[in-house]
Amino acid sequence: MSKDHEGPTIISSLFGADFLGRPFMRQTVMIPWFYLEARVRYGKEFVGEMFMVSSFDALKDILKIQHESFRVRSIQYVTPGFVNETGQWKMEPLLEASEAINQQGERVPLFKVPDRTYSHLGVNTDVNLKRVSILFPAVKRQRE
Template sequence: MSKNHEGPTIISSLFNADFLGRPYMRQTVMIPWFYLEARVRYGNEFVGEMLMVSSFDALKDILKVQHESFRVHSIQYVTPGFVNETGQWKMEPLLEASEATNQQGERVPLFKVPDRTYTHLGVNTEVNLKSVKVLFPAVKKKRD
């Protein structure tokens, strides 16, 4: 999905040398991805870290490994224009990520944002999904 660039590879008189010396990320394919904000413990402090995640399977893996020193705080779902039907990239807060089973028994990822629910590479129009397993936000257990 992406490639890290450690050194200056942008050649232009529009940017100063300080900009060219900074690492950057370039996405080379037009697929949805996730932008996560995590809280990570460093000693006695928690700091925020941003993660760019390119697949649903990678997102599931990250959500599984959360513990008291690493917790996903928020997720943005980033979609290209042909997916979100606006013609341009869009970043939306992910309210819920879940996995369901369709009528053919296939796993279907669902990504709920404020105005719609996405699946695969488009808006979810499928009905009769079953066995929905919510992955994010994590359901918190009530303490008695």
């Protein structure tokens, strides 16, 4: 999905040398992805870290490994314009990530954001899905 670039090759007189010396991420395919904020323990302190996650399977793996020293605090669902039907990239807070089973018996990921629910590469319109698991948010816990 992406590549880390230690020394970007942006050639332009519009940007100063400081900008050109910074690493950047580049999205090379037009697929939805997840932007996670997590609390991670380093020694005795907790720090915030951001993760760009490219697939639902990777998101499930990350959510499974949470423990007292690593906790996902929030997730943004990032979609290209053809998925969110706006014509441009959109970042929306993920309220719930779950799996359901459709009428063909296939597992279907569902991503609930404030105004709609996404499934695969589009807005979910199937009303006959049976939810089998809720992956995020996890069981409500006391404020950290």
